[in-house]
Amino acid sequence: MPYDSILNWIKFTDPMANPFYPYIKGGSAVYNLPYDIGHKLWELIGGAIAWLVNLLFPGNGVSTFLVGNDMFVNLISIVLMVVVIFAVGFIVNITMIWEERKILGRMMDRRATRIGPLGYLQNIADGLKTFLKEHITPAKADKKGYMWAVTILIGTSVLIACMIPLSDRWFIVDYGTGLLIIFGLFAIAPLMILVAGWSQNNKYSLIGGMRAAAQMVAYEVPILLVFASVSLLAGSFNINDIVHAQANSTWYIVPLFLGFIVFIVSAIAEAERIPFDLPEAEAELVEGWQTEYSGMKWGLIMLGDYFRGYIACALIVIMFLGGWYVPFISVEQQASWLPEIVFLLKVFLVFFVFAWVRAAHCRVRTDQILNIGWKVLMPLAVINLGITVAILLAGGILW
Amino acid sequence: MMPDDRTMWITMGPQHPFSHGLWTLKIRADGEIVKDAEPVIGYLHRGWEKECENRTYPLIIPMADRLCYSASMTWSHVYCKVVEEAMGIELSDRAKYLRVVADEMCRIQSHLMWLAAMGTDLGNLTVFLWALRERELFLDLNVKLCGQRLTTNYPRIGGVRNDMPFYFERDCLRVVNRFEKMIWELVAMMDESSIFLSRMQGTGIISRKDAANYGLTGPTMRGSGVDFDIRRDDPYINYDLLDWDVAVCKDCDSYGRYKVRMEEMFQSCDIIRQAMAKLESIPKTEPTRIKVPRRVPEGTHFARLEDPRGESLMYLVSDGTDKPYRLKVRSPIFVNVSASKHFVNGVRIADIPAIMGTLDMCLGETDR
Secondary structure, three states: OOOOOOOOOOOOOOHHHOOOOOOOOOOOOOOOHHHHHHHHHHHHHHHHHHHHHHHHOOOOOHHHHHHHOHHHHHHHHHHHHHHHHHHHHHHHHHHHHHHHHHHHHHHHOOOOOOOOHHHOOHHHHHHHHHHHOOOOOOOOOOHHHHHHHHHHHHHHHHHHHHHOOOEOOEOOOOOOOHHHHHHHHHOHHHHHHHHHHHHOOOHHHHHHHHHHHHHHHHHHHHHHHHHHHHHHHHOOOOHHHHHHHHHHOOOOOOOOHHHHHHHHHHHHHHOOOHHHOHHHOHHHHOOHHHOOOOHHHHHHHHHHHHHHHHHHHHHHHHHHOOOOOOOOOOHHHHOOOOHHHHHHHHHHHHHHHHHHHHHHOOOOOHHHHHHHHHHHHHHHHHHHHHHHHHHHHOOOOOO | OOOOOOOEEEEEOOOOOOOOOOOEEEEEEEOOEEEEEEEEOOOOOOOHHHHHOOOOHHHHHHHHHOOOOOOHHHHHHHHHHHHHHHHOOOOOHHHHHHHHHHHHHHHHHHHHHHHHHHHHHOOOHHHHHHHHHHHHHHHHHHHHHHOOOOOOOOEEOOEEOOOOOOOHHHHHHHHHHHHHHHHHHHHHHHHOOHHHHHHHOOOOOOOHHHHHHOOOOOHHHHOOOOOOOHHHHOOOOOHHHOOOOOOOOOOOOHHHHHHHHHHHHHHHHHHHHHHHHHHHHOOOOOOOEOOOOOOOOOEEEEEEEEEOOEEEEEEEEEOOOOOEEEEEEEOHHHHHHHOHHHHHOOOEOOHHHHHHHOOOOOHHHHHO
16 A cells, blocks of 8 residues: 555545445555545545434434445445545646746736735636626527537536546546547537537637537547557556556657647647637637627636646646656655646646747637648658557567 | 528627727628628717817817827827918928927837737737837837827927927937837747748738729838838928838738838837937927917818828818818728728638738727
8 A cells, every 4th residue: 555654544444345436456455535535524524414413313314324324425425526526626727727827927028817825816716706797698599509518518528637547546437448538528529619609699609619620620530549659559548557658668758759749739729729729719709609608607618628728738748748657766666755746747837838839829720720630730640650550569668 | 692602791890809999890701711891880980070170270189199099199290280281381300300209109109009919810919918018118208208108199280299308318219229129029929930920921912003903001002012101202301311211011911011010110210219319419499399370371281191000191171260171081091991801802711800900900090
C-alpha cells in the first residue's frame, strides 16, 4: 500500500471485499481515492443521521438501513464520489480559467482578475452572476432541442472528466478501452452543438452549429489516428497502462513528436479555442451557436468548454508527457509524493501553451480550417502512425 | 424565392460585433458564400447638417468634432478651413504648423483605433489592447494640447484655440519616439503571423479601376494602388513645405490597405517631428489665432482635406449672415461603404469582418 502514509486518516474497510467497489484491477492494493473519500463522508454523515434517528426514535430499522445496508451505503458513496469528482473538476476548471485570464492579462498588458487573493475568486463571482441572469428561451425555438443539447453537452464533458485519472489512485472508472470511450464521448459534442445551433431558430447559431459539425468531424480523424499510434506503442487503450508504459520506457513525445504536434492542434480545434473558434466567431456570428443561450445555461456552456479544454490538456499529458510521473526518478520514490499535484501542474503547463496561442493568433477562416485538418494534419497523423509501426517492428522503444 | 434557391438573407447589424457602429449589412448567403449584399445606414442620423443652419459659425466647431469620435481634429479642421476660405483668411505659420501637429496626432490615434478594431475583427484581443495602449498616449497629448481626449474642439476660424503648453514639444517627441519603437511589436504580431497573412492577403480585392469608379478615397484607395493624397496633391497648411511620402500599396487587397495605414502612421511621426522643428524656428510671439469677422460674405465655397479615413469635404452656402445657409458634408465612409456590396460579393461570411474592418467604419460621419 504505497499511499498508506498519506491516507491514514481514513479508516478503510476492506474495499476489495465489497462487491460494489468499482475498481477492478488484479487485486492490487491501489486505492480508488474519490470512492474512499465518498465512503468516508457517508460514514460521517450517515453515521450522524443514524445516531440522531436512533436518539429520537430508538430501536427502529432506519438507522441500521442507513449505515448497515451494503447496497444503500454503496449507492450513497457513489453519489458522494460523483460530487467529489465534480467538485475537484470544478476547482481545477476554475483554476484553469483563472490561469488563462491571468496569462492573457499579462500578455495583453492589462489588468486581469481582481476579486480575492491574486484575483482567484473572480471566476466564482462571475459564475454566481450567471445565476442572477434571466433565462430566455426564444419563442420560436425548439424547446426540447434547446434544453437537452446543452444538458447533454455539459453532461458528456463532465463524464469524460470522470474518465481522466489524476493519478493511478484518483479515478472513477478504469476501463480497458479508456481512450476509445473518451473519444466516443468527445464525438457526441459536435452533434449536440449542431442540435443546439439548429434548435434556436437563429441564422447565426445555425451557421455556427454547421461550422462546429464540419470542423469537429475534420479534426476527429487525426485525433483518432494519434490515439491509435499511442495505444499501439503502449499496447493498451487503458490510460493507466499508457502512463505506466511511458514510465517504463520514455515519454511518447520523443518518438511521437509529430503526433504530439498533430494532437495539440487538433485538441485546440476540438476545444474550440481561439485560432480555431469558428463556431463561436464573435466577429461575424455574434456568439455563434451560443447566441440565444443566456443565464446559467450559457454559464454551463462556458464551463463545459473549459472542461473540454481541461480534457484536451489532460490527454496531452497522459499520452505524451508521462502522466503523473517525473522523469529520471524511480516510480517507487515518486509514490510517496502527491502524483495528483504533478499531473495538474503538467496540465496547467500545457494549458499555458493554449492560452499563449490564444493571445498570439488571429482566427482562421472556415475553408482554411478544413484545409489544415484534411490536408496537413491528416497526412501528418498517418506518417505518425507509420513511425509507430516502424518502432514496433524494430522491437519497441529500446532505451 | 425560387424553390431550389438555398440562399438566405442574413441581417448583420445594426447591433452586431463586426459593424463598429450602427449600420446593417444585409447579405444573401449560400452556406458560407456571400452571393449578394446590401448596406443599410441611417440608424445614427441626427440631422447634423440641418442643425448647423441654426447655429452661428463658431458654434459649429464643437459640433464638427462630433462627426467622428476618432477623427474629431480633422473634421473641425475641415469646417474651419471652409469658413476661412469663404472669408479669404490666411493663417499665421504658427497656427498652420500647430494644425499639422494636431492633425497628424489625430491620424495616428485614429489609425490605432482602426488597428484595435481590426484585431477584434480577426479574433486577436492582444492587438486590440496593445493598439489602444499606444493610442492612450496620443490621447494624453490631446489632453495637454486641448484639454480633451476625443472631442478636442481645438481649431478655430482663423487659427487654433491656444499655443502649445509648456513642455508639449518634449512630451510629443517622446511619445512619437516611443510609438515608433513600440509599433514594431504590433507589426511583429501581425506581419509575422501566417494566420494573419492568410486572412488578409488575397481577400477583399478592389482593383485600381474599381477604386476610382466607386469613388473610394483615403487609405482604402491608396491600398488599391491609386497614388493620390490631398496633403500632397492639393496642399494645405504647409504640407508642401514638409518632406514626407505618400503611402501607396499596389496589392489591392485587405493586406494592402493594412500596409498603407501602418506606413501612414510612420509618415505621420515624421511629419510631426518636422512640424515641431519648424515651430521651433517660428517666434512664439506670432499669433496662433487672428481675429475674424462674424459674418461670411455671400457665396459658395468648398474645402477638402485628408481625413484618416479618406477625403472629407464640406460645402458651404453662405447668404451673408452669421449662420450658414447650407453646410453639406461629404463623408469618405459614406462613399466607401456604398461599395461594400462589391467588397463582399463572393467571399465567405468569415471574411466579412476582415474586409469591412479595413474600411475603418465610422457611422457618426456617415449618417450625420
